[in-house]
Amino acid sequence: MWWCASWRSYERRNEENTDIVAKVSDVRAMGGGATMSAGLEHIATDNLGERLRIARDAAKLTQAEAAASAGLARTTLVAIEHGQRRVRMEELRTLARLYGTTVNGLSRRDAIHLDLAPQFRKLGGAVDPVVEDATRLLADLVSAEVELENLLGIQRTRNDPPRRPILPGDVTIQAEQDATELRQWLGIGAGPVLDIVSLLELRIGARVFVRQFDGKISGAFAFDDAVGACILINGNHRPERRAHTAAHELGHFVSTRDRPDILRDGPPGQARSERYANAFASAFLTPARTTMQLFQDITAGSSHLSRRHVILLAHMFGVSREALVRRLEALKLARPGTWDWFQDHDGITDVQARQVLGDAAGQDSVPPVSQRLNLLAAEVWRRELLSEGQLARLLRMDRVALRAMLDDLEPAGDEAADALRLRG
Amino acid sequence: MGTIVLDASVIINLNASRIADAVLAAWPGRVVIVEDTLLELREDIRSGRNDAAMVAGLIASGRLTRGTLNEAGLRLFESLVIGPAAETLDDGEAATIAFAAVAGASPVIDERKGRRIGQNRFPSLTFLNTTDLFAADAVQAAIGAAALGDAVFQALRDARMRVPPERLGWVVAAIGRDRARLCPSLPASVRDP
Numbered sequence: 174m175w176w177c178a179s180w181r182s183y184e185r186r187n188e189e190n191t192d193i194v195a196k197v198s199d200v201r202a203m204g205g206g207a208t209m210s211a212g213l214e215h216i217a218t219d220n221l222g223e224r225l226r227i228a229r230d231a232a233k234l235t236q237a238e239a240a241a242s243a244g245l246a247r248t249t250l251v252a253i254e255h256g257q258r259r260v261r262m263e264e265l266r267t268l269a270r271l272y273g274t275t276v277n278g279l280s281r282r283d284a285i286h287l288d289l290a291p292q293f294r295k296l297g298g299a300v301d302p303v304v305e306d307a308t309r310l311l312a313d314l315v316s317a318e319v320e321l322e323n324l325l326g327i328q329r330t331r332n333d334p335p336r337r338p339i340l341p342g343d344v345t346i347q348a349e350q351d352a353t354e355l356r357q358w359l360g361i362g363a364g365p366v367l368d369i370v371s372l373l374e375l376r377i378g379a380r381v382f383v384r385q386f387d388g389k390i391s392g393a394f395a396f397d398d399a400v401g402a403c404i405l406i407n408g409n410h411r412p413e414r415r416a417h418t419a420a421h422e423l424g425h426f427v428s429t430r431d432r433p434d435i436l437r438d439g440p441p442g443q444a445r446s447e448r449y450a451n452a453f454a455s456a457f458l459t460p461a462r463t464t465m466q467l468f469q470d471i472t473a474g475s476s477h478l479s480r481r482h483v484i485l486l487a488h489m490f491g492v493s494r495e496a497l498v499r500r501l502e503a504l505k506l507a508r509p510g511t512w513d514w515f516q517d518h519d520g521i522t523d524v525q526a527r528q529v530l531g532d533a534a535g536q537d538s539v540p541p542v543s544q545r546l547n548l549l550a551a552e553v554w555r556r557e558l559l560s561e562g563q564l565a566r567l568l569r570m571d572r573v574a575l576r577a578m579l580d581d582l583e584p585a586g587d588e589a590a591d592a593l594r595l596r597g
Numbered sequence: 598m599g600t601i602v603l604d605a606s607v608i609i610n611l612n613a614s615r616i617a618d619a620v621l622a623a624w625p626g627r628v629v630i631v632e633d634t635l636l637e638l639r640e641d642i643r644s645g646r647n648d649a650a651m652v653a654g655l656i657a658s659g660r661l662t663r664g665t666l667n668e669a670g671l672r673l674f675e676s677l678v679i680g681p682a683a684e685t686l687d688d689g690e691a692a693t694i695a696f697a698a699v700a701g702a703s704p705v706i707d708e709r710k711g712r713r714i715g716q717n718r719f720p721s722l723t724f725l726n727t728t729d730l731f732a733a734d735a736v737q738a739a740i741g742a743a744a745l746g747d748a749v750f751q752a753l754r755d756a757r758m759r760v761p762p763e764r765l766g767w768v769v770a771a772i773g774r775d776r777a778r779l780c781p782s783l784p785a786s787v788r789d790p
Contacts (some may be wrong), residue, residue: 212675262675266688270636275688276678283682324682555615560608562637562687572609573646577759579779 214282215264216402219256224279225568226254227288228272233302243267278566283323284436285316286580287400303347304435310569311393311405313547314382317567319400321549324558331378331401334358337427344445345503348452349461351427363460365490370420373404374545379426382546383408383415384569388438394425402426413493417454424453459490459500469505478507478523484529494521550575551582600702601725604693605634605648606759607705610727613649613751614748616740620730621660623739629664629702630656633692635693666692670699675789679715686711697722705730707759727752728764731771748770753780 227238240250245264252258260268262276269276276282323328335358337351347529353381356363359376366372373379379402386407392412393405404422406415418436429446441451467489471482478501487497501507515521550568552561565572601624603611609616609632614658630652638649653662666674670692677691688696690711697704698719705725706712712724729738729751740748750772752758759770765787769777778788 199669216679219782262671269688275641276675277685277687280679281682281685282680320682374638395613414784558683558692560686560710561708562690562711563685566687572606573613573756576759583785594755 180509198584213262215279217256218253218259221260221280222254224258224284224286225268225272227286227516228269228274228279229254230288232272233305234271239268239271242271269336275566277563281563283320285319286324287312287316287319289540292371296316303389304437307386307390307393307405307435310384310386311382311395311403313569314384314405315380315395315400315403317544317569318380318549319568321546321559324553325549325556327549329378329401332376333401334377336428336430339445339449340427344449345452348424348449349456352424352453352456353460355423355427356459363463366416366420366546367491368460369458370406371544373402373423375422377405379423380545381406381419385409391436391438393424393435396426396430402430413487413491413496416458416491417493417496420454420457421450422448423457432468436536452491455496456501458492459497462502464504465492465506468501478511480515480525481529483515483521484526488526488530491530494526496526507510545567546580547578551579554579600697600700601730602629602693602697602700602702603629603634604704604706604708604711605637605662605689606707607727607730608634608638608652609646610707610752610756610758611730612646612648612779613754613758614752616634616748618658618660619740620736620748623732623736624733625735627662627702628660629662629696629700630787631664631666631689631692631696634689635663637687637689648737649684657714660743664696664700665694667699670695673698676752677718678695684714686714694722696736700701709759726761726764727758728760732767742771746776748775750776750780757782771789 186580229236232239234242235249236250236254239245240247243250243264244267245253246576250259252261253264265276265279267555269279334355337354338501339345359372361372361376370381370383373381378448380400381404383406386409388407388409391407391410395403397403404419404426406418406422410418421442422434425432425446428449441447464486465485468482471485472478483498487494488499490497492500495512498507498512502509502511525543546568550564554561554564559567561575564570565575569576570578608617611615611620614620628714635649635652636694638652652661656663673695674691677686677695678688679685684693689707689785690706694704694705694711694715696702702721703725704715706715707726712726715722716724731745731752737745749758749768753768753772759782765783768783769787772780777783780788
């Protein structure tokens, strides 16, 4: 099932001691700024009020609940959120703690605040806390990445693929054509895509985050003209499933990018956009002609499709064994119901995969994390633009995990050589 | 030695060393942790380290004293957390420095940016780091070289403790060259000279 929510980019102050707000898209052009810290009285009340509202919303508190917990009159909190009353430091500390954030996180001038929750809630019906958490995680990580880019003065290169709205007719046929066209547009030929996260990040310029969260959610997608495509992938899932989620979200980027989505675990949804995205993922990861060719090569001389065939082909494409068999069925290379037959006869197990693939069976063909955000964070830390505490909060990481990541990304001693210096 | 104020980065290292109680017991002065740092540690329950529980035990036993910012401390805190990202600190780091500045104490903070900003703003304060605690004469005398070497190694290995350049020699001497090779948070030049 797909849940859709519109994406909303929030704004930030850009110049010291002014009330000017700028859209996220304008932030990079501003640069500069004060080198000295400023007090609370210098922050625009409407800006801080909006940030407090977003933080309260993320903490899932009503104004009445938040005001009662903070010892404020509800009317006072309303006035603060509307910028009609300046919040005092003691009040700001209390509210920050109540909302699970910090004064620095709320008032740091460069902080970016993106909010998905209100648009999602407009869908109506029961609100699922798991979906809300995933949506918030995506918004937080995008905010973090934009803030890091701004701190480093980096202009992100985007390469948004052409839009291909879903047309009347068979969506699976359109998805097959669109996936082939996108491969041509990217110039990646018809071979297996072994690292779709890097493809999305580096070739398309999407913001991709692989994080561990509730297994009921496979991934999420949102798009904004200012920040581009944003994709969250569940790091708790197996590599081949993560690849499918990434390709599925890519399908939404191509076809329905103006509607943010959350991909839930479970049987495939029946909405046309959902069927399109699944067909697109399958066609993109296992292109028809290449699949037919490899199938012919691997099954040469065989009279039956074996588990070994499935294991080898799935491994070559970096997809799940189920996805591979269903693709063979769709391409009429295997009889309808083949996957169900395997399921009814003890399936195809990881033990069998290890017997066929040996050491390669355990290799993670999809990197466990997206690298770009980590590289930005390491550079910001190296330049002392953010502290360990600020970075840990920004990236929603445990401090020791953050230290380990920073250590891993530290250049080797000999990499400081002039010969390796990048041209400016 | 006077009063010291511990930042979260230091608490994490002490917890990983497994001798936090002995270090603080040997420290010849009052040891404080501010409310903001306590909250920060309580939030971090997913890590499995349970730093907050260790701190609660140290407070209960009197090794650690809770500190609260007064009016003057709050003003300093405000000046450290509000402003451009490059010139501000997170709440725990800022509160640690603000409390120390008002109390005339020494902040213990391993974070480079925190130390830089703190030293620029409060040049009269003596900023310490975790290795300064381990290397204090009183702590070395109370714990002994072998146990201290094990503790420092555990802080390096399990918490990726940061070591300032001036303490690298002491750290390698304490843990030995073989174990230094196993510590990714030490510079490559020290791990593999």
